[in-house]
Amino acid sequence: MxxxxxxxxxxxxxxxxxxxxxxxxxxxxxxxxxxxxxxxxxxxxxxxxxxxxxxxxxxxxxxxxxxxxxxxxxxxxxxxxxxxxxxxxxxxxxxxxxxxxxxxxxxxxxxxxxxxxxxxxxxxxxxxxxxxxxxxxxxxxxxxxxxxxxxxxxxxxxxxxxxxxxxxxxxxxxxxxxIDERFSNVSIEEKVHTFREKYAVTDGYILYLGTLEPRKNIATLLDAYALLKKEHQIQEKLVLAGGKGWLYETIFDKVRQLGLEQDVLFPGFVSDSEQALWYQSAAAFALPSLYEGFGIPVAEALACGTPVVTSNVSSLPEAGAGLALCVDPHDIQALSAALYQALTDQVLRTKCQIMAPTVAQQFSxxxxxxxxxxxxxxxxxxxxxxxxxxx
CATH class of the missing domain: 3.40.50.2000 (Glycogen Phosphorylase B;)
Structure with missing residues (x-):
């Protein structure tokens, strides 16, 4: 044909x-x-x-x-x-x-x-x-x-x-x-260390990667992050990476309202050459979207061995491959608790690292x-x- x-x-x-x-x-x-x-x-x-x-x-x-x-x-x-x-x-x-x-x-x-x-x-x-x-x-x-x-x-x-x-x-x-094959190639630890130093995130960070637009529920993620800092005094910053899409002004307003200007980073659009390093250098990945057709960043982060917190709605549990922590995207307390688990649960982190090649193969x-x-x-x-x- x-x-x-x-x-x-x-x-x-x-x-x-x-x-x-x-x-x-x-x-x-x-x-x-x-x-x-x-x-x-x-x-x-x-x-x-x-x-x-x-x-x-x-x-x-x-x-x-x-x-x-x-x-x-x-x-x-x-x-x-x-x-x-x-x-x-x-x-x-x-x-x-x-x-x-x-x-x-x-x-x-x-x-x-x-x-x-x-x-x-x-x-x-x-x-x-x-x-x-x-x-x-x-x-x-x-x-x-x-x-x-x-x-x-x-x-x-x-x-x-x-x-x-x-x-x-x-x-x-x-x-x-x-999932692109570059996400299944685990980076050398020295690369991750150098990358973290380059962006001043040596303590690791919570990563969001995607277009900045309302459906991604970033305002609720910011509320959960503020609660996480208040209850557990975490040192990890929140990185909101991705290009500006539409109706994104409220995200920057929310950061100012919560007094998080020093804790939230906006690196902008992430190039292909650094995308895998952003995932692999993160302490946890978060995508609490209200709705996704699939949610490929969830699967990409898991293929890099990074613990993931995402929503329990639409397709996101499918992308989570049975490994992601899935919560109600409207529940700030549940989202904050899941983020804390992703940062501190060593059993979960080890499981994600072991299962990373399986996730990559599932979405080949x-x-x-x-x-x-x-x-x-x-x-x-x-x-x-x-x-x-x-x-």
């Missing part, structure tokens, strides 16, 4: 756009270049500089379809108006839209697969800007209903899609995202790509049968 992949949201920029969905696309393309199966691929990306970062393979053709990154409207216009004609010209059999939305009108011969990462715009609409809510309600819902098949990144998201949109489960396949790139290729093949068969039935 000839498979098309709309990778327009793949970014190598040093900002929040190089976050979860971009990394999902990157890891998918990287592994496809290593095990493409029997198919050929045309991958549509945003700019030659993106192509220069990607691994090459004779079965994969990269096509640059640039649009200004600062103008999402231009991307949406290209996706809806230009991409269908490119699919027709190149005789693409299956189009994979790896971030929630496919073109409204596709050539009759083309099957479509959409990866849906979460339904936060339905579960928690108040944590999104008005523009994002409008985009998802206009494009995402219609895309999910019209796609030949859907890929969800967790069983929790699959359940949401079925319950909230009434889409049959037999059209939905759960394929976990993968090879497994993700093998299942994704199988989904392409299944979507083509379903689409062919539908066309025969229609005729």
């Amino acid at each position: 000839h498979i098309g992949i709309n990778a327009q949201l793949l970014s190598y920029g040093q900002n929040y756009r190089n976050g979860g969905v971009s990394r999902y696309i990157r890891y998918l393309l990287t592994q496809l270049a290593r095990q493409p199966g029997d198919h050929t691929y045309t991958v549509f990306v945003n700019g030659q500089d993106v192509i220069d970062h990607l691994e090459q393979h004779p079965q994969i053709t990269y096509v640059s379809a640039p649009w200004p990154e600062s103008r999402p409207v231009a991307r949406v216009a290209w996706e809806q108006l230009t991409l269908p004609s490119l699919i027709r010209q190149r005789n693409i059999d299956v189009l994979h839209s790896p971030v929630n939305v496919r073109p409204e009108h596709l050539p009759a011969q083309c099957a479509s697969i959409v990866t849906i990462h979460d339904l936060a715009f339905l579960r928690f609409p108040h944590v999104l800007t008005r523009a994002k809510r409008l985009y998802h309600r206009t494009f995402t819902v219609r895309s999910l209903k019209r796609a030949t098949m859907l890929i969800t990144v967790s069983e929790s998201t699959k359940k949401d899609v079925h319950e909230l949109l009434n889409i049959p489960c037999d059209r939905i396949q759960t394929i976990y995202p993968c 790139a090879q497994t993700m790509v093998e299942k994704t290729i199988a989904a392409y093949e299944q979507a083509a068969k379903i689409h062919h049968q539908q066309r025969i039935t229609f005729v």
Whole structure:
């Protein structure tokens, strides 16, 4: 088959756009270049500089379809108006839209697969800007209903899609995202020591890594951290690492209100070269999000052997692989207690270190790509049968 992949949201920029969905696309393309199966691929990306970062393979053709990154409207216009004609010209059999939305009108011969990462715009609409809510309600819902098949990144998201949109489960396949191989390579202790000295966190620290935005529940994490310092006089700082997303001003206001200016660090966007060291140098990792389609940082931290505190809602227990401490994300006392356990429980720390390779294997790139290729093949068969039935 000839498979098309709309990778327009793949970014190598040093900002929040190089976050979860971009990394999902990157890891998918990287592994496809290593095990493409029997198919050929045309991958549509945003700019030659993106192509220069990607691994090459004779079965994969990269096509640059640039649009200004600062103008999402231009991307949406290209996706809806230009991409269908490119699919027709190149005789693409299956189009994979790896971030929630496919073109409204596709050539009759083309099957479509959409990866849906979460339904936060339905579960928690108040944590999104008005523009994002409008985009998802206009494009995402219609895309999910019209796609030949859907890929969800967790069983929790699959359940949401079925319950909230009434889409049959037999059209939905759960394929976990993968952990990049760099997280399974344990760093030399001297590197960790040097890293901690560089950022003045020699006592270790509690790490949050992700986009700074409301759904991540960072305000509650700050309350729990303040309580932890008050009750146990801990020395570990709280590091809130990641690019600024949207509606993030309240986070900085909260730090000032709690008088934590000297205890909370904002290193900004974390580069790929240092991401594993941030995990491995941390005393504990925290992601008390209100809702996640999967929550890959939880799995990444566990693959680095770091104790994790996360929420007991949505997909986060799945990402926690039976090792993370899962608590009610609204319960400040429970979150504070779990953070203290993660910092002080040596049995838990040893268990996390021993189980780290198992977590990395559970969420491997090879497994993700093998299942994704199988989904392409299944979507083509379903689409062919539908066309025969229609005729």
